[in-house]
Amino acid sequence: xxxxxxxxxxxxxxxxxxxxxxxxxxxxxxxxxxxxxxxxxxxxxxxxxxxxxxxxxxxxxxxxxxxxxxxxxxxxxxxxxxxxxxxxxxxxxxxxxxxxxxxxxxxxxxxxxxxxxxxxxxxxxxxxxxxxxxxxxxxxxxxxxxxxxxxxxxxxxxxxxxxxxxxxxxxxxxxxxxxxxxxxxxxxxxxxxxxxxxxxxxxxxxxxxxxxxxxxxxxxxxxxxxxxxxxxx
Amino acid sequence: xxxxxxxxxxxxxxxxxxxxxxxxxxxxxxxxxxxxxxxxxxxxxxxxxxxxxxxxxxxxxxxxxxxxxxxxxxxxxxxxxxxxxxxxxxxxxxxxxxxxxxxxxxxxxxxxxxxxxxxxxxxxxxxxxxxxxxxxxxxxxxxxxxxxxxxxxxxxxxxxxxxxxxxxxxxxxxxxxxxxxxxxxxxxxxxxxxxxxxxxxxxxxxxxxxxxxxxxxxxxxxxxxxxxxxxxxxxx
Numbered sequence: 417x418x419x420x421x422x423x424x425x426x427x428x429x430x431x432x433x434x435x436x437x438x439x440x441x442x443x444x445x446x447x448x449x450x451x452x453x454x455x456x457x458x459x460x461x462x463x464x465x466x467x468x469x470x471x472x473x474x475x476x477x478x479x480x481x482x483x484x485x486x487x488x489x490x491x492x493x494x495x496x497x498x499x500x501x502x503x504x505x506x507x508x509x510x511x512x513x514x515x516x517x518x519x520x521x522x523x524x525x526x527x528x529x530x531x532x533x534x535x536x537x538x539x540x541x542x543x544x545x546x547x548x549x550x551x552x553x554x555x556x557x558x559x560x561x562x563x564x565x566x567x568x569x570x571x572x573x574x575x576x577x578x579x580x581x582x583x584x585x586x587x588x589x590x591x592x593x594x595x596x597x598x599x600x601x602x603x604x605x606x607x608x609x610x611x612x613x614x615x616x617x618x619x620x621x622x623x624x625x626x627x628x629x630x631x632x633x634x635x636x637x638x639x640x641x642x643x644x645x646x647x648x649x
Numbered sequence: 650x651x652x653x654x655x656x657x658x659x660x661x662x663x664x665x666x667x668x669x670x671x672x673x674x675x676x677x678x679x680x681x682x683x684x685x686x687x688x689x690x691x692x693x694x695x696x697x698x699x700x701x702x703x704x705x706x707x708x709x710x711x712x713x714x715x716x717x718x719x720x721x722x723x724x725x726x727x728x729x730x731x732x733x734x735x736x737x738x739x740x741x742x743x744x745x746x747x748x749x750x751x752x753x754x755x756x757x758x759x760x761x762x763x764x765x766x767x768x769x770x771x772x773x774x775x776x777x778x779x780x781x782x783x784x785x786x787x788x789x790x791x792x793x794x795x796x797x798x799x800x801x802x803x804x805x806x807x808x809x810x811x812x813x814x815x816x817x818x819x820x821x822x823x824x825x826x827x828x829x830x831x832x833x834x835x836x837x838x839x840x841x842x843x844x845x846x847x848x849x850x851x852x853x854x855x856x857x858x859x860x861x862x863x864x865x866x867x868x869x870x871x872x873x874x875x876x877x878x879x880x881x882x883x884x885x
Contacts, residue, residue: 548734550707552750553724562746566737644737646776
Protein backbone atom coordinates (compact mmCIF):
# COMPACT_ATOMS: atom_id res chain seq x y z
CA UNK A 417 0.00 0.00 0.00
CA UNK A 418 1.42 3.38 -0.91
CA UNK A 419 1.58 6.22 1.55
CA UNK A 420 -1.21 8.30 -0.02
CA UNK A 421 -3.83 5.57 0.14
CA UNK A 422 -2.58 4.64 3.61
CA UNK A 423 -3.17 8.23 4.62
CA UNK A 424 -6.72 8.10 3.28
CA UNK A 425 -7.40 4.85 5.10
CA UNK A 426 -6.01 6.40 8.28
CA UNK A 427 -8.39 9.33 8.04
CA UNK A 428 -11.33 7.01 7.50
CA UNK A 429 -10.31 5.08 10.63
CA UNK A 430 -10.40 8.32 12.57
CA UNK A 431 -13.61 9.74 11.17
CA UNK A 432 -15.54 6.47 11.10
CA UNK A 433 -14.69 6.04 14.78
CA UNK A 434 -13.34 2.55 14.20
CA UNK A 435 -13.92 0.60 17.47
CA UNK A 436 -10.46 -0.98 17.58
CA UNK A 437 -8.91 2.40 16.92
CA UNK A 438 -10.99 4.11 19.61
CA UNK A 439 -10.15 1.39 22.09
CA UNK A 440 -6.43 1.98 21.59
CA UNK A 441 -6.73 5.76 21.89
CA UNK A 442 -8.96 5.42 24.93
CA UNK A 443 -6.59 3.07 26.74
CA UNK A 444 -3.61 5.31 25.98
CA UNK A 445 -5.36 8.37 27.36
CA UNK A 446 -6.62 6.51 30.40
CA UNK A 447 -3.17 5.16 31.28
CA UNK A 448 -1.34 8.41 30.67
CA UNK A 449 -3.87 10.68 32.39
CA UNK A 450 -3.97 8.40 35.43
CA UNK A 451 -0.17 8.38 35.57
CA UNK A 452 0.02 12.17 35.32
CA UNK A 453 -2.66 12.56 37.99
CA UNK A 454 -0.83 10.21 40.37
CA UNK A 455 2.51 11.87 39.67
CA UNK A 456 0.93 15.29 40.27
CA UNK A 457 -0.57 14.20 43.60
CA UNK A 458 2.83 12.98 44.74
CA UNK A 459 5.11 15.36 42.87
CA UNK A 460 3.50 18.76 43.44
CA UNK A 461 3.67 18.68 47.25
CA UNK A 462 7.08 16.97 47.23
CA UNK A 463 8.54 19.45 44.77
CA UNK A 464 7.13 22.39 46.73
CA UNK A 465 8.43 21.00 50.03
CA UNK A 466 11.85 20.54 48.44
CA UNK A 467 11.71 24.21 47.43
CA UNK A 468 10.87 25.64 50.85
CA UNK A 469 12.91 23.42 53.16
CA UNK A 470 16.63 23.16 53.80
CA UNK A 471 18.12 19.94 55.08
CA UNK A 472 21.35 17.99 54.67
CA UNK A 473 21.34 16.01 51.44
CA UNK A 474 18.91 18.37 49.73
CA UNK A 475 21.31 19.14 46.90
CA UNK A 476 21.88 15.44 46.32
CA UNK A 477 18.14 14.89 46.01
CA UNK A 478 17.78 17.82 43.61
CA UNK A 479 20.59 16.54 41.37
CA UNK A 480 19.12 13.04 41.49
CA UNK A 481 15.62 14.23 40.57
CA UNK A 482 16.95 16.42 37.77
CA UNK A 483 18.92 13.45 36.47
CA UNK A 484 15.88 11.19 36.60
CA UNK A 485 14.05 13.59 34.27
CA UNK A 486 16.07 11.92 31.54
CA UNK A 487 15.36 8.39 32.74
CA UNK A 488 15.08 6.25 29.59
CA UNK A 489 11.57 4.81 29.35
CA UNK A 490 12.89 1.31 28.73
CA UNK A 491 14.83 1.48 31.98
CA UNK A 492 11.73 2.64 33.86
CA UNK A 493 9.91 -0.26 32.21
CA UNK A 494 12.63 -2.66 33.26
CA UNK A 495 12.53 -1.47 36.89
CA UNK A 496 8.76 -1.89 37.09
CA UNK A 497 9.02 -5.22 35.27
CA UNK A 498 11.49 -6.50 37.87
CA UNK A 499 9.28 -5.27 40.71
CA UNK A 500 6.12 -6.83 39.31
CA UNK A 501 7.49 -10.01 37.74
CA UNK A 502 6.38 -13.23 39.35
CA UNK A 503 9.62 -13.59 41.34
CA UNK A 504 9.81 -9.87 42.12
CA UNK A 505 8.88 -8.24 45.44
CA UNK A 506 5.42 -7.23 44.18
CA UNK A 507 4.88 -10.27 41.98
CA UNK A 508 2.02 -11.59 44.09
CA UNK A 509 -0.13 -8.65 43.01
CA UNK A 510 -0.34 -10.07 39.49
CA UNK A 511 -0.10 -6.64 37.91
CA UNK A 512 2.45 -7.41 35.22
CA UNK A 513 1.04 -7.07 31.69
CA UNK A 514 -1.98 -5.09 32.90
CA UNK A 515 -2.86 -1.41 32.41
CA UNK A 516 -2.06 -0.94 36.12
CA UNK A 517 1.57 -1.85 35.48
CA UNK A 518 1.63 0.66 32.63
CA UNK A 519 0.27 3.38 34.90
CA UNK A 520 2.97 2.63 37.48
CA UNK A 521 5.74 2.73 34.87
CA UNK A 522 4.53 6.02 33.41
CA UNK A 523 4.07 7.53 36.86
CA UNK A 524 7.73 6.71 37.49
CA UNK A 525 8.65 8.50 34.27
CA UNK A 526 6.55 11.60 34.90
CA UNK A 527 7.26 12.01 38.62
CA UNK A 528 10.82 13.40 38.31
CA UNK A 529 9.65 15.94 35.72
CA UNK A 530 6.85 17.19 37.94
CA UNK A 531 9.03 17.28 41.09
CA UNK A 532 11.86 19.12 39.33
CA UNK A 533 9.67 21.67 37.55
CA UNK A 534 7.60 22.25 40.68
CA UNK A 535 10.73 22.78 42.77
CA UNK A 536 12.06 25.36 40.31
CA UNK A 537 8.78 27.24 40.03
CA UNK A 538 8.04 27.20 43.74
CA UNK A 539 11.58 28.17 44.71
CA UNK A 540 11.31 31.38 42.66
CA UNK A 541 7.90 32.11 44.12
CA UNK A 542 9.11 31.38 47.65
CA UNK A 543 12.01 33.79 47.38
CA UNK A 544 9.48 36.46 46.45
CA UNK A 545 6.85 35.51 49.05
CA UNK A 546 9.10 34.33 51.88
CA UNK A 547 9.03 37.36 54.14
CA UNK A 548 5.32 37.96 53.79
CA UNK A 549 4.40 34.32 54.39
CA UNK A 550 6.85 34.06 57.30
CA UNK A 551 5.28 37.19 58.73
CA UNK A 552 1.91 35.42 58.58
CA UNK A 553 3.37 32.34 60.25
CA UNK A 554 3.30 30.27 57.08
CA UNK A 555 6.66 28.52 56.94
CA UNK A 556 7.76 25.04 55.84
CA UNK A 557 4.89 22.83 54.75
CA UNK A 558 2.39 25.46 55.85
CA UNK A 559 3.55 27.68 52.99
CA UNK A 560 3.03 24.93 50.40
CA UNK A 561 -0.72 25.35 49.67
CA UNK A 562 -0.33 29.11 49.06
CA UNK A 563 2.67 28.58 46.82
CA UNK A 564 1.08 25.77 44.81
CA UNK A 565 -2.05 27.82 44.27
CA UNK A 566 -0.20 30.97 43.23
CA UNK A 567 2.09 28.98 40.98
CA UNK A 568 -0.79 27.10 39.38
CA UNK A 569 -0.37 28.43 35.84
CA UNK A 570 3.35 27.77 35.71
CA UNK A 571 2.79 24.37 37.32
CA UNK A 572 0.17 23.49 34.71
CA UNK A 573 2.93 23.76 32.14
CA UNK A 574 4.93 21.21 34.13
CA UNK A 575 1.99 18.81 34.22
CA UNK A 576 1.54 19.16 30.48
CA UNK A 577 5.25 18.46 29.96
CA UNK A 578 4.76 15.31 31.99
CA UNK A 579 1.74 14.36 29.94
CA UNK A 580 3.72 14.92 26.76
CA UNK A 581 6.50 12.64 27.92
CA UNK A 582 4.18 9.87 29.02
CA UNK A 583 1.95 9.93 25.97
CA UNK A 584 4.92 9.80 23.62
CA UNK A 585 6.94 7.03 25.25
CA UNK A 586 6.83 3.48 23.98
CA UNK A 587 9.53 1.56 25.84
CA UNK A 588 8.03 1.42 29.32
CA UNK A 589 4.47 0.49 28.37
CA UNK A 590 5.77 -2.09 25.90
CA UNK A 591 7.86 -3.87 28.54
CA UNK A 592 5.37 -3.88 31.41
CA UNK A 593 2.17 -3.96 29.35
CA UNK A 594 3.23 -6.56 26.84
CA UNK A 595 1.33 -4.93 23.94
CA UNK A 596 -1.60 -7.31 24.28
CA UNK A 597 -4.28 -6.54 21.68
CA UNK A 598 -7.39 -4.87 23.09
CA UNK A 599 -5.92 -4.93 26.60
CA UNK A 600 -2.55 -3.23 26.94
CA UNK A 601 -2.01 -1.97 23.40
CA UNK A 602 -1.49 1.79 23.33
CA UNK A 603 -1.06 4.24 20.49
CA UNK A 604 2.72 4.15 20.64
CA UNK A 605 3.06 0.38 20.95
CA UNK A 606 0.54 -0.08 18.11
CA UNK A 607 2.46 2.27 15.86
CA UNK A 608 5.67 0.35 16.51
CA UNK A 609 3.96 -2.98 15.88
CA UNK A 610 1.79 -2.04 12.88
CA UNK A 611 4.65 -0.26 11.13
CA UNK A 612 6.83 -3.35 11.39
CA UNK A 613 3.88 -5.45 10.17
CA UNK A 614 3.30 -3.06 7.27
CA UNK A 615 -0.22 -2.03 8.36
CA UNK A 616 0.35 1.63 7.67
CA UNK A 617 -3.23 3.02 7.95
CA UNK A 618 -3.60 2.16 11.64
CA UNK A 619 -0.07 3.35 12.42
CA UNK A 620 -0.60 6.60 10.51
CA UNK A 621 -4.02 7.23 12.03
CA UNK A 622 -2.66 6.79 15.53
CA UNK A 623 0.32 8.95 14.62
CA UNK A 624 -2.03 11.72 13.53
CA UNK A 625 -3.92 11.52 16.81
CA UNK A 626 -0.65 11.66 18.76
CA UNK A 627 0.55 14.70 16.84
CA UNK A 628 -2.80 16.43 17.33
CA UNK A 629 -2.55 15.71 21.05
CA UNK A 630 0.94 17.17 21.18
CA UNK A 631 -0.18 20.34 19.46
CA UNK A 632 -3.19 20.56 21.75
CA UNK A 633 -0.96 20.17 24.80
CA UNK A 634 1.30 22.94 23.64
CA UNK A 635 -1.67 25.18 22.94
CA UNK A 636 -2.93 24.48 26.45
CA UNK A 637 0.49 25.23 27.96
CA UNK A 638 0.68 28.49 26.03
CA UNK A 639 -2.84 29.40 27.12
CA UNK A 640 -2.04 28.63 30.74
CA UNK A 641 1.01 30.87 30.70
CA UNK A 642 -0.99 33.67 29.06
CA UNK A 643 -3.74 33.44 31.67
CA UNK A 644 -1.04 33.31 34.32
CA UNK A 645 0.54 36.49 32.98
CA UNK A 646 -2.77 38.31 33.40
CA UNK A 647 -2.63 37.61 37.13
CA UNK A 648 1.11 37.88 37.55
CA UNK A 649 1.40 41.27 35.94
CA UNK B 650 -8.35 37.88 79.87
CA UNK B 651 -4.70 37.30 79.13
CA UNK B 652 -5.29 37.48 75.38
CA UNK B 653 -6.46 41.06 75.70
CA UNK B 654 -3.35 42.20 77.54
CA UNK B 655 -1.28 44.64 75.51
CA UNK B 656 1.89 43.32 73.90
CA UNK B 657 3.40 46.75 74.50
CA UNK B 658 5.76 48.06 75.68
CA UNK B 659 8.20 46.21 73.50
CA UNK B 660 11.60 45.91 75.13
CA UNK B 661 14.59 45.36 72.91
CA UNK B 662 17.77 44.55 74.79
CA UNK B 663 21.28 44.38 73.39
CA UNK B 664 20.39 43.21 69.90
CA UNK B 665 23.37 41.93 68.02
CA UNK B 666 23.38 40.44 64.57
CA UNK B 667 26.31 39.00 62.71
CA UNK B 668 26.44 37.63 59.20
CA UNK B 669 29.41 36.58 57.15
CA UNK B 670 31.87 37.75 59.78
CA UNK B 671 30.38 41.24 59.84
CA UNK B 672 28.55 42.79 62.74
CA UNK B 673 25.45 44.40 61.30
CA UNK B 674 23.79 45.26 64.61
CA UNK B 675 25.60 45.81 67.86
CA UNK B 676 24.01 46.37 71.23
CA UNK B 677 20.77 47.98 70.10
CA UNK B 678 18.41 48.55 73.03
CA UNK B 679 15.24 50.55 73.21
CA UNK B 680 11.77 50.38 74.63
CA UNK B 681 8.66 51.07 72.62
CA UNK B 682 5.61 52.12 74.65
CA UNK B 683 2.07 52.09 73.34
CA UNK B 684 1.09 54.73 70.79
CA UNK B 685 2.82 57.16 68.50
CA UNK B 686 5.01 56.97 65.44
CA UNK B 687 8.67 56.18 65.92
CA UNK B 688 10.99 56.61 62.96
CA UNK B 689 14.16 54.58 62.58
CA UNK B 690 16.57 56.60 60.50
CA UNK B 691 20.20 56.39 59.49
CA UNK B 692 22.39 55.89 56.46
CA UNK B 693 22.19 52.86 54.19
CA UNK B 694 23.40 49.72 55.91
CA UNK B 695 22.87 51.14 59.38
CA UNK B 696 20.65 48.18 60.29
CA UNK B 697 17.24 49.88 60.15
CA UNK B 698 15.33 47.18 58.26
CA UNK B 699 17.23 44.48 60.10
CA UNK B 700 16.06 45.88 63.44
CA UNK B 701 12.44 45.78 62.27
CA UNK B 702 12.81 42.24 60.93
CA UNK B 703 14.29 40.99 64.18
CA UNK B 704 11.52 42.63 66.21
CA UNK B 705 8.92 41.06 63.89
CA UNK B 706 10.55 37.64 64.40
CA UNK B 707 11.51 37.17 60.78
CA UNK B 708 15.16 36.90 61.75
CA UNK B 709 16.75 35.56 64.91
CA UNK B 710 19.32 37.88 66.48
CA UNK B 711 22.81 36.55 67.21
CA UNK B 712 22.44 37.93 70.72
CA UNK B 713 20.06 40.07 72.71
CA UNK B 714 16.36 39.85 73.38
CA UNK B 715 13.07 41.09 72.01
CA UNK B 716 10.60 41.05 74.86
CA UNK B 717 6.91 41.76 74.62
CA UNK B 718 4.77 42.74 77.60
CA UNK B 719 2.43 39.89 76.67
CA UNK B 720 2.67 37.00 74.23
CA UNK B 721 -0.90 36.22 73.11
CA UNK B 722 -1.56 33.14 70.97
CA UNK B 723 -2.14 35.26 67.90
CA UNK B 724 0.69 37.51 66.79
CA UNK B 725 -0.36 41.11 67.35
CA UNK B 726 2.26 42.91 65.33
CA UNK B 727 2.28 43.08 61.55
CA UNK B 728 4.78 44.22 58.98
CA UNK B 729 4.63 46.01 55.65
CA UNK B 730 7.67 45.54 53.46
CA UNK B 731 9.55 48.02 51.34
CA UNK B 732 8.48 46.17 48.22
CA UNK B 733 4.95 45.04 49.00
CA UNK B 734 4.53 41.31 48.44
CA UNK B 735 1.41 40.86 46.35
CA UNK B 736 0.09 37.34 45.98
CA UNK B 737 -0.98 36.39 42.46
CA UNK B 738 -4.60 36.81 43.39
CA UNK B 739 -7.25 39.49 43.50
CA UNK B 740 -7.09 42.33 46.00
CA UNK B 741 -9.80 40.81 48.19
CA UNK B 742 -8.18 37.36 48.00
CA UNK B 743 -4.90 38.88 49.21
CA UNK B 744 -6.72 40.18 52.27
CA UNK B 745 -8.60 36.96 52.89
CA UNK B 746 -5.44 34.88 52.60
CA UNK B 747 -3.65 36.86 55.32
CA UNK B 748 -6.72 36.80 57.59
CA UNK B 749 -7.15 33.05 57.26
CA UNK B 750 -3.43 32.49 57.89
CA UNK B 751 -3.62 34.59 61.06
CA UNK B 752 -6.74 32.78 62.21
CA UNK B 753 -8.82 35.97 62.37
CA UNK B 754 -12.48 35.22 63.05
CA UNK B 755 -14.89 36.01 60.19
CA UNK B 756 -12.26 36.81 57.54
CA UNK B 757 -14.80 37.72 54.83
CA UNK B 758 -16.34 40.57 56.82
CA UNK B 759 -12.99 41.77 58.07
CA UNK B 760 -11.65 41.84 54.49
CA UNK B 761 -14.59 43.98 53.38
CA UNK B 762 -14.05 46.34 56.30
CA UNK B 763 -10.39 46.72 55.34
CA UNK B 764 -11.27 47.41 51.70
CA UNK B 765 -13.71 50.11 52.74
CA UNK B 766 -11.36 51.61 55.33
CA UNK B 767 -8.56 52.06 52.76
CA UNK B 768 -10.65 53.04 49.76
CA UNK B 769 -10.00 49.80 47.88
CA UNK B 770 -13.60 48.66 47.34
CA UNK B 771 -13.56 49.51 43.64
CA UNK B 772 -10.39 47.44 43.17
CA UNK B 773 -11.57 44.37 45.12
CA UNK B 774 -11.62 41.94 42.21
CA UNK B 775 -8.55 43.28 40.36
CA UNK B 776 -5.39 41.15 40.27
CA UNK B 777 -3.26 42.69 43.03
CA UNK B 778 -0.06 42.65 41.01
CA UNK B 779 -1.56 44.85 38.35
CA UNK B 780 -2.26 47.71 40.76
CA UNK B 781 -0.10 50.85 40.71
CA UNK B 782 2.71 51.16 43.21
CA UNK B 783 0.68 53.40 45.47
CA UNK B 784 -2.34 51.10 45.35
CA UNK B 785 -0.15 48.09 46.14
CA UNK B 786 1.32 49.84 49.15
CA UNK B 787 -2.18 50.80 50.28
CA UNK B 788 -3.28 47.19 49.93
CA UNK B 789 -0.21 46.02 51.85
CA UNK B 790 -1.06 48.41 54.70
CA UNK B 791 -4.74 47.40 54.56
CA UNK B 792 -3.70 43.76 54.73
CA UNK B 793 -1.53 44.40 57.78
CA UNK B 794 -4.24 46.55 59.39
CA UNK B 795 -6.86 43.83 58.84
CA UNK B 796 -4.89 41.56 61.17
CA UNK B 797 -5.69 43.95 64.03
CA UNK B 798 -2.12 44.49 65.15
CA UNK B 799 -1.30 46.73 68.08
CA UNK B 800 2.02 47.54 66.51
CA UNK B 801 2.74 47.92 62.83
CA UNK B 802 6.24 47.78 61.36
CA UNK B 803 6.62 49.77 58.16
CA UNK B 804 9.85 49.37 56.20
CA UNK B 805 10.43 52.40 53.96
CA UNK B 806 6.70 52.68 53.22
CA UNK B 807 7.06 55.24 50.45
CA UNK B 808 10.54 54.75 49.04
CA UNK B 809 9.18 53.43 45.73
CA UNK B 810 6.38 55.93 45.33
CA UNK B 811 5.84 59.23 43.56
CA UNK B 812 5.13 62.35 45.66
CA UNK B 813 1.34 62.06 45.31
CA UNK B 814 1.23 58.47 46.47
CA UNK B 815 3.72 59.29 49.22
CA UNK B 816 1.41 61.98 50.59
CA UNK B 817 -1.45 59.49 50.53
CA UNK B 818 0.57 56.89 52.44
CA UNK B 819 1.64 59.50 55.00
CA UNK B 820 -2.01 60.46 55.47
CA UNK B 821 -2.82 56.80 56.10
CA UNK B 822 0.00 56.45 58.63
CA UNK B 823 -1.19 59.56 60.47
CA UNK B 824 -4.73 58.14 60.50
CA UNK B 825 -3.55 54.82 61.92
CA UNK B 826 -1.59 56.58 64.65
CA UNK B 827 -4.61 58.74 65.46
CA UNK B 828 -6.63 55.54 65.95
CA UNK B 829 -4.12 54.43 68.54
CA UNK B 830 -1.98 52.09 66.51
CA UNK B 831 1.67 52.08 67.48
CA UNK B 832 3.99 52.47 64.50
CA UNK B 833 7.68 51.72 64.12
CA UNK B 834 8.87 52.69 60.67
CA UNK B 835 12.13 53.07 58.83
CA UNK B 836 12.58 55.88 56.38
CA UNK B 837 15.43 57.46 54.50
CA UNK B 838 13.31 60.56 53.95
CA UNK B 839 14.18 62.94 56.77
CA UNK B 840 11.25 65.19 55.90
CA UNK B 841 8.95 62.23 56.33
CA UNK B 842 10.44 61.39 59.72
CA UNK B 843 9.96 65.00 60.73
CA UNK B 844 6.36 65.11 59.44
CA UNK B 845 5.16 61.83 60.89
CA UNK B 846 7.12 60.79 63.94
CA UNK B 847 7.26 61.94 67.51
CA UNK B 848 10.39 59.99 68.26
CA UNK B 849 13.51 59.14 66.31
CA UNK B 850 15.89 56.23 66.66
CA UNK B 851 19.07 57.14 64.82
CA UNK B 852 21.18 54.14 63.84
CA UNK B 853 24.65 54.25 62.42
CA UNK B 854 26.86 51.25 61.56
CA UNK B 855 24.64 48.91 63.52
CA UNK B 856 24.61 50.96 66.71
CA UNK B 857 21.78 53.00 68.16
CA UNK B 858 23.40 56.40 68.37
CA UNK B 859 20.46 58.55 69.40
CA UNK B 860 17.00 57.93 70.78
CA UNK B 861 15.27 61.27 70.98
CA UNK B 862 12.11 63.26 70.51
CA UNK B 863 11.81 64.15 66.84
CA UNK B 864 11.76 67.91 67.31
CA UNK B 865 14.76 67.83 69.61
CA UNK B 866 16.66 65.46 67.34
CA UNK B 867 16.32 67.70 64.32
CA UNK B 868 16.87 70.94 66.28
CA UNK B 869 19.87 69.89 68.31
CA UNK B 870 21.24 66.39 67.67
CA UNK B 871 23.50 65.46 70.54
CA UNK B 872 26.00 63.28 68.67
CA UNK B 873 28.49 64.35 66.05
CA UNK B 874 27.37 61.41 63.87
CA UNK B 875 23.78 62.64 63.84
CA UNK B 876 24.94 66.17 63.09
CA UNK B 877 26.99 64.89 60.16
CA UNK B 878 24.06 62.78 58.96
CA UNK B 879 21.64 65.69 59.09
CA UNK B 880 24.17 67.89 57.34
CA UNK B 881 24.08 65.40 54.48
CA UNK B 882 27.44 63.75 55.00
CA UNK B 883 26.33 60.19 54.61
CA UNK B 884 28.74 58.59 57.08
CA UNK B 885 30.12 55.74 55.02
